[in-house]
Amino acid sequence: MAHPRPRLRRASISGAVLFSMVIGLVWWTLAPMFGRAEAAETVGISKVAGADWRPELGEPLFIAVLGTDVRNGPPGGGGGRCDAIHIVAINPQLKAGTILNFPRDSKIAGYTKVNAACTGGVGPMVQALRSATGIPIQYYVTTEFTHFTNLINDLGGVDVNVPYNMRDSFSGADFRPGVIRMDGRAALAFSRNRYDTPRGDFSRTDNQGLFMLASLAKFRAEAADPHRIFDYLQAGRRHLKTDVPIHEAIKLLMLARQVDPAAVKNITINGSTGSSGGASVVFLAPGDTYNRVKDDGIY
Numbered sequence: 001m002a003h004p005r006p007r008l009r010r011a012s013i014s015g016a017v018l019f020s021m022v023i024g025l026v027w028w029t030l031a032p033m034f035g036r037a038e039a040a041e042t043v044g045i046s047k048v049a050g051a052d053w054r055p056e057l058g059e060p061l062f063i064a065v066l067g068t069d070v071r072n073g074p075p076g077g078g079g080g081r082c083d084a085i086h087i088v089a090i091n092p093q094l095k096a097g098t099i100l101n102f103p104r105d106s107k108i109a110g111y112t113k114v115n116a117a118c119t120g121g122v123g124p125m126v127q128a129l130r131s132a133t134g135i136p137i138q139y140y141v142t143t144e145f146t147h148f149t150n151l152i153n154d155l156g157g158v159d160v161n162v163p164y165n166m167r168d169s170f171s172g173a174d175f176r177p178g179v180i181r182m183d184g185r186a187a188l189a190f191s192r193n194r195y196d197t198p199r200g201d202f203s204r205t206d207n208q209g210l211f212m213l214a215s216l217a218k219f220r221a222e223a224a225d226p227h228r229i230f231d232y233l234q235a236g237r238r239h240l241k242t243d244v245p246i247h248e249a250i251k252l253l254m255l256a257r258q259v260d261p262a263a264v265k266n267i268t269i270n271g272s273t274g275s276s277g278g279a280s281v282v283f284l285a286p287g288d289t290y291n292r293v294k295d296d297g298i299y
Contacts, residue, residue, distance in 0.1 A: 043151060044142040045242035045249075048126060051138040055092040055251065060297030063088045063139045064126050065212065067191070068118055070144035080144065082118035082125055084191065084208050087135055089297035092255055096263035098299040099212060100133075100289070101205035103271065107281040108132040133290040139244065139252075147239050149184025154235040157183045160190060160214045163207070168196040187211060201282065202268055209266040217261045265299045 053061055067084030083104050090097035102108075104115040109128035111117055117125040122142050130137050143151075152158060160182050166173040172185070173193035182190060191211055197203030222228040242249060271284040293299055 043147050043240050044122075045240060045244055046122075046140055046142070047244050047248070048138055048140065051136065053138040053248070055255070058093055060097075060295075061088075061090040061092060061139075061252075061255065062135050062137045062297070063090075063141060064129055064137045065141045066118065066122055066125055066143075067148065067208070068122075068142065068144050080118060081115040082122075083115060085115065085125070085129070085205070086209060086212070087129060087133065087137065087293075088212070089135070089293050090255060090259060090264075091297040094263070094296075094298065095255075095258045095260065097259065097297045098265045098267055098293050099209040100293060101209045101266070101268040102129075102284075103201040103205050103269070103282040105201060105273075105280065105282045106269075106271065106284050107276055108284060112276055112279055113281055133286075133294070135290060135294045145188060149188050151235060151239045152182070152184035152187045154238065155218070155232065157181045158187060158211070158214050158218050160187070160211055162190070163210070164198070166190070166193055166196050168193045170195055200273075202271075206266065206268040209268070213261045213264060213266060216256065216259065216264070219256060220259075220261070223257045267299050 053059055055061065065084065065086040065088055066082045068080035069083050070080035081104070085102040085104060085106075087100040087102075088097065089100065102114070105113045108114050109117075109132045111128060114125070114128055114132075117128045122140060126137055126140050129135070158181070159179050161179050162175045162177050164177055166175045168174075168189075171192035171194070172189035173196065175186075175190065180186070191208050192204070193207070194201050194204035197207070199206075219232075222232075244252070267289065269284050269286050269289060271282045274281060274283055289299065
């Protein structure tokens with residue numbers, strides 16, 4: 001007659017306890033992120049109402065990335081203007097994509113300067129971008145000065161390849177060309193500089209795209225290290241808030257690990273400066289850019 005094996009049984013029980021502890025730790029880390037994305041002073045990650053993304057059907061992913069000039073407060077709560085305006089497009093099959101960069105003073109979707117759409121909250125800005133481009137944005141990310149800088153600091157900075165000399169007293173940008181490890185303060189200055197650049201606001205939005213690509217490169221390089229992943233989760237616990245369902249958030253993270261920054265084009269929408277109603281504005285000339293990206297996320 002066979003008798004139970006105490007060691008095997010104890011090992012099974014220990015394994016179950018360990019698994020439960022791991023699940024509990026992960027949930028403790030992730031749970032504070034999930035809820036209303038504008039419920040606290042955070043970096044907000046939200047899903048567009050009624051939108052759906054089905055990567056299993058080959059649908060491209062479209063995310064609006066919006067940085068407001070709010071110094072310290074809910075980035076999606078209104079009261080500030082959007083000084084960083086982008087659409088990130090990713091093709092889930094090709095693991096490639098495009099960043100579309102929009103100058104903040106663009107005259108589109110009925111706004112003399114589209115950055116003013118954020119003053120009533122980020123919803124109108126997302127709708128303005130969808131209306132102007134025809135791109136079915138499914139998610140949007142919002143941030144403001146304080147949580148942007150703190151998040152970068154908590155993750156140990158980002159290595160950015162500065163394209164040219166910058167010395168701008170307004171933004172605080174003071175850089176020489178080449179790769180520089182930027183902390184939160186330096187990253188904010190680099191992303192805000194528009195006075196000491198070749199093309200003003202066009203260059204600023206282009207540099208913001210460069211910073212996003214550098215951030216993606218950092219994430220991919222560190223995502224294989226379990227210790228660094230825990231650091232990312234902890235930083236997320238402190239600085240992120242999202243209403244994206246957890247199973248969708250996991251899909252987004254998994255895709256980010258697979259996309260090579262070298263396969264993502266950084267495209268600033270063409271245009272020219274002029275005046276409208278006494279205000280200095282940017283008249284965009286996108287050509288076929290929106291249609292090309294809308295089809296499969298690739299420019």
